[in-house]
Amino acid sequence: MRPPDATTRARALAFGAAVLLGTCGALVAPARSDPKPLSVITTTEDLAAIAREVGGERVRAIALCRGYQDPHFVDAKPSYMVQLRNAALFVQVGRDLEIGWAPGLLNGARNPRILPGAPGFVDASAQVQVIEIPQTVSRSQGDVHPYGNPHYWLDPANGAPIARAIRDGLVRVSPADAALFERRCAEFESRLGAAVARWKAEARSLGLAGRKVVTYHRSWSYFARAFDLEVVDFVEPRPGIPPSPNHVQDLVARMKRGDVALLVMEDFFDPRLPRRISEQTGVPLVILPTSVADEPAIRTYFDLFDRLFAAIGPALEGGTRR
């Protein structure tokens, strides 16, 4: 066997160095631009839509509750556990909206990174001005929320504090992308600001301000406040408890006075009673989505409010003509 000459040795050395460098490069590279997006699990589709606005390509946001489901009641499925176990960030609406199902899922998923208090846990209501915090709470009032009304995403202006809460969470779990998240969040806020101005203008042109409405539940309080509607009564004043004949009678009498413009209902409730009340009183019933992805065409937070105004406009005109 002949000893290797100088050129062969040099080639082998160069090859070895190249392999070593390449390996190092491959190991170092992911830290600079991770191709794998962060897994963000949200309770509702609205939060997932806003997380996509803030995170862009860097996140993969999935909602546990389908857009057409009542977010108060969600059946746990094994797939939710798997999603939560692998999640980098968990975002909830909070204010006890998901109290019936999210805490159990979080505990069951055994993912300490997203437990309450951990960096990967976001309560989207943290920076929102919450209304209707009750003075006294008792079960006799039905399924009420002691921490205030949790349906705050239906005021489009609240999209901004929601986005900021999600941005803060994303920065905590992936500090390297902070600049990206901050830029995207600011962009979303400015687009949202413009859209809110557009919706307010639309509300003005519809003559929405000061109009009286009856809603099924308290879900529309924020929407009403944002666009100056006055909610005068509810079909089911105590959530989860069917209304009594006395209440329905009073409600019909109130609506027959003629100053109620609309009867508004979330689309996941039983429409039979509202339909009958609408027939009796002549007040038009409008059944509305309350979430992104409620219908396939509602893909973004912006689509949701466009859809709401597209439905309210004709319903209001139909009522005025009567």
Add this chain to the structure above:
Amino acid sequence: MIEQLPFLMWPFLALLCIAGIHVYLGLHVVEREVIFVDLSLAQLAVLGAAVATLWGLDPHDPPTYAAALGFTVLGAAVFSFTRSERGRVPQEAIIGIVYAVAAAATVLILNNAPHGAEHIRDVLVGQLLAVGREDVLRLALLYTGVGALHVLWRRKFLLISHDPAAARAAGINVKGWDFLFYVTFGITVTASVELGGVLVVFSYLIVPSVTAVLFARGVGTRLAIGWAVAALASALGMLTSVWLSAPPGASVVCVFGALLVLAALARPLITRRA
């Protein structure tokens, strides 16, 4: 009270229609010892409606109603073929199994069903206050039809419920008549459950006939007692609902319970005198 009357009239008339046919069918049900058959058939109807949504039908389309009816007829076939006097499996077991599997299958189907499917579950809850004139007319028409069949063939229907062995000895096709019984029964309860909910319908079916069985033997007397109890419970239930400002369905069911307790307490006094 007076101002509530117009709003309560149609629900009350609907309850009287329900009482009319359910008290009679309840006598059969208690006699046959198939107490929960109405829950089972109603759940099958819901499963049928859920399956219809898989084909993209709206929960309120007529084909959805046809699918619900189809599954009810299927249940009728199962119940008429699983009835036998010397079978080791009690029929209540079959009824319970059908109920559990139908309910679970509904959950699985609605799990991935398209938008709107969640309303299918509303069918089992009912919404008495939403009952209007058309609902009452529809019920009255349907129940008159079912009632006419049962009046026409009352001897056969009563005999197969009361004494199937004697019916078979008399040359009656018991399975065939059983099937017809369950089909009419299924159509009846599917319509009533949608308006009143399962709790209300169960009460109208079972409580009056149990009360009647406490006091009388003949079918005619039992029917009279049952109808009186059901009418009384309907009226008192509606009054209670207004008085307590409570949901009408739950009020009627609790009044039924109270009436049964009173009847049971009064029984020794009345029978001793008789």
